Amino acid sequence: MNRLSPGVEPAPVQPPPARPEQVEARSVAPAPAEGARSIGLRSLRHRVDRRAVWWWTIRAVLAMAPLVAAVATGRAVLDAARPWSTPLLVAVVAIAIAYVAVVPPLRYAVHRWETTPEAVYAVSGWFVREWRAAPVSRIQTVDTVRGPVQRLLGLATVTVTTASAHGPVVLVGLDLEVADETARRLTEIVQRTRGDAT
Amino acid sequence: MTTDSQWRRLDPRVIWIDGLYAALSLAPTGLTLLLLDEPGAAVLLPVLVAAAVGVFDAARDGLRWWKTRYRLTDERVEIRTGLLVRKERSLPIDRIRSVSTTARLRHRLAGVRVVNVGTGQPGAAGSEALHLDAVSRATAEELRRRLLAGTSAAIGGGAELAPVGDEPRDPDPTSDAADEPAGDRILARIRWSWLPHNVLGFWSLVTAAGLLWGGYATAGAFGVDAAGFVGGLLDWRALGPWWSAVIVGLLVGTLGVLGMAVAFVAENWEFRLARVRTASGSVLRTTQGLLNTREVNRDEHRVRGIEISEPLFWRWMGTADTNVVSTGLRIWSMHPATTILPRGPVRVARTVAAEVLELDEAQNPFRVPLRPHPPAALRRRIGWAVLTTTACVVVLLWLGAVLPALSDWIWLAGLGLLPPAVLAAVIAYRSLGHGIVGDYLVVRSGLLSRTTTAVARPAVIGWRVRQSVLQRRLGLATLAATTAAGHGWYAAVDVPAATAVAFAESAAPGLLTPILVESCEHAA
Known part of the structure; x- marks a missing residue:
């Protein structure tokens, strides 16, 4: 949930303090692809925290482990299936390793976010890239969520929901302080805007 | 506060209905015992x-009537x-x-009437927010008027509402007419x-x-x-299996069509769509x-x-379903409240849509031609069609090699999938379209159901x-435009x-402006 207490002094609306590695990461970020294929949106200001790569890696391992375990168990139990279950096991293990090794860094390269006084933006995905934008005037709730693995790594996810069931802008893998600060600032702006936001 | 904030009961006629229902459910047993001398267990058990x-249902419903109270104040409606x-x-x-x-x-x-009140909790599965089963016709009218009057009625419409509140149970029959001011406008009627x-x-x-099956079981x-x-x-034997199949198919089909026709007529008897002014x-x-x-x-x-969808297999007839895009109405149910027209010709649907949105025919978002999508979209769809076919062929090749029962040439059957898949790709591509018509953002897509949706541009929230x-x-x-x-x-x-x-x-200006490439260049 958001951590805003009513007594907090209203801060000027601007992006949260960039951490050193974020600034560094930004300077090496590739320029947006030009030409007819590009979507015409510039890259957003902030990368997620570097530790998010670890978070994605742990999640990828947790997702792949049952699959590999299932295939390996099947191979061990069913002797008759040996001729074709060995290549299957090799293939599954290869895919799992590739997924765990490749996807988290890819995500880190893609994921970006930015807040302005008017709107919240986020890019996410690795195979399918998705830009999401929600104007601050339509925000309904700002939640900060910390799962067990995120807590271990000192990370948090900020979920900004609007009246649309399909419209939440989710900022994953932020540093805890940055997340709290962002949620606090957004909540503050939202409280200043009235209306039922539909 | 209003004069009628006391707790009310449901209509006592619910009890009569329950009694009648119980009596009717006993009737088959009585008849069976009366008509058949020694009814077998196969007949007796179902009727018992x-x-x-x-009887159990009726008793339970009576108890429900006994334990239910509701009340209506200026701000709230409550039920226990x-x-x-x-x-x-x-x-x-x-x-x-x-x-x-x-x-x-x-x-x-x-x-009596059953009143259902919806508050539009998207995703809240199950029943309506409030379900009153049942109140008298006059009370139902009154509830409808007061519940939909909204907040402005609570502030400004008190004088208009007061007479209704004074006699909530049994107003004189002419009060129905007071609810139908001259502002009513019929937008559509059923045509057979x-x-x-x-x-x-x-x-x-x-x-x-x-x-x-029902007829067979009863008989x-x-x-x-x-x-x-x-x-x-x-x-039948002289006709041979083919003619028998044709005759049976025709008979069953005719019976089905008749059944559907009766159901449609009963459901949509005197169907009217009207715009009714309220407070x-x-x-x-x-x-x-007709009956219900x-x-x-x-x-x-x-x-x-508004959303108009045209199902693929009826497109040659120009069939369309028409729904409103509204906040707070549930979409997934047998009779969604969003449906404003029975399934009918798409011409009518388009005309009615313009009437509902209060637009001229020239501004009708469902008649203005939309922008087609680039040929690359067709390539993507054909690519998927080819990929699906290839996957099927590979699986069949493998099955043919592994299973001795199957012919080695079974994979050729997979190739047969290609023409329909490519045809589907072309149909799906031709469905695509987008555009801006006046104040509406219009998008169209869909293979099995070509769906055209016009959403008011100010309603786009992301x-x-x-x-x-x-x-x-x-x-x-x-x-994708997100909306509430x-x-x-x-x-x-x-x-x-x-x-x-x-x-x-251009559809919803401003939201993406700060992150356009150009604005970045300006800043740099």
Whole structure:
């Protein structure tokens, strides 16, 4: 949930303090692809925290482990299936390793976010890239969520929901302080805007 | 506070209905015992079960009537119900999005109505926010008027509401007329030429199967050999299997079509769609039904657009379903409150849509031609068709090699999938379109059901732009506008990547401006 207490002094609306590695990461970020294929949106200001790569890696391992375990168990139990279950096991293990090794860094390269006084933006995905934008005037709730693995790594996810069931802008893998600060600032702006936001 | 904030009961006629229901459910048992001297267990058991269930239901319903109270104040409507588990619910009136009244035959005979109140909790599965089963017709009218009057009525419309509150139970019969001011406008009426759109198709066969099975079971219970009777009608053996199949198919089909036609007529008898002025604005009201009547009122303040979908297999007939895109109306149910027209010709749907949105024909978002999508979108679809076919062929090749029972050439059957898959790709591509017509953002897509949606541009509350690796290579992107109404998002699938953001900017200006490439260059 958001951590805003009513007594907090209203801060000027601007992006949260960039951490050193974020600034560094930004300077090496590739320029947006030009030409007819590009979507015409510039890259957003902030990368997620570097530790998010670890978070994605742990999640990828947790997702792949049952699959590999299932295939390996099947191979061990069913002797008759040996001729074709060995290549299957090799293939599954290869895919799992590739997924765990490749996807988290890819995500880190893609994921970006930015807040302005008017709107919240986020890019996410690795195979399918998705830009999401929600104007601050339509925000309904700002939640900060910390799962067990995120807590271990000192990370948090900020979920900004609007009246649309399909419209939440989710900022994953932020540093805890940055997340709290962002949620606090957004909540503050939202409280200043009235209306039922539909 | 208002004068009638005391707790009220449901209409006592509910008890009569329950009594009648119990008596009717006992009737088959009585008849069976009367007519048959020694009824077998096969006949007696079903009627006894029916009687027990009927009496139990009636008793339970009576208890429900006894334990239910509701009340209406200026701000809220509250209900208390439940025998063992007491439930209390309180709804602020300004949260109410729709009020519908339904009546089954027994309710109509007793002169009562069932009132359902919807507050539009998207995703809240299950029942309506408030369900009053049942109140008198006059009370139902009064509830409808007061619940949909909204907040502005609570502030400004008190004088108008007071007389109703004074005699809540039994107002004089003329008070119904007071609710129908001259501002009513009928937007559509049923035409029986729409019948063919509703009787053909898969469901007619299901209906026929249900009717036949029911007939067979009933006949069997009374010792009539239905199968033997049908077998004796014609010399089936002389006809041969093919002619028999054709004749049986035709008969079953005809029966199904007749069943569907009867159901459609009963459901949509005297169907009317009207705009009715209320104290605080207007509602879209549909009334329909021969035996079971249904009246649904939708607050027009909440309507954000219209969706017309044309199912693939009826497209040669020009069949269309018409729904409003509104906040707070549930979409997934047997009779969604969003449906404002029975299935009918798409011409009518388009005209009615313009009437509902109060637009001229020239500005009708469903008649203005939309922008087609680039050929790359067709390439993407054909690519998927080829890929699916290839996958099928590979699986069949493998099966043919592994399973000795199958021929080695079974994979050729997989190739047969290619023509329909490519045809589907072309149809899906031709469905695509997007555009801006006046104040409406219009998107169209869909293979099995070509869906055209017009959403009011001010109702767009965010954007999602998706681009897969393949879309990126083809220079495509999927642009979705998120909104609080209807499905929550409406997508222009596979628009040119280069113009997607510009289109979004012209549909709902400003939201993406700060992150455009150009604005970045200006800043630099």
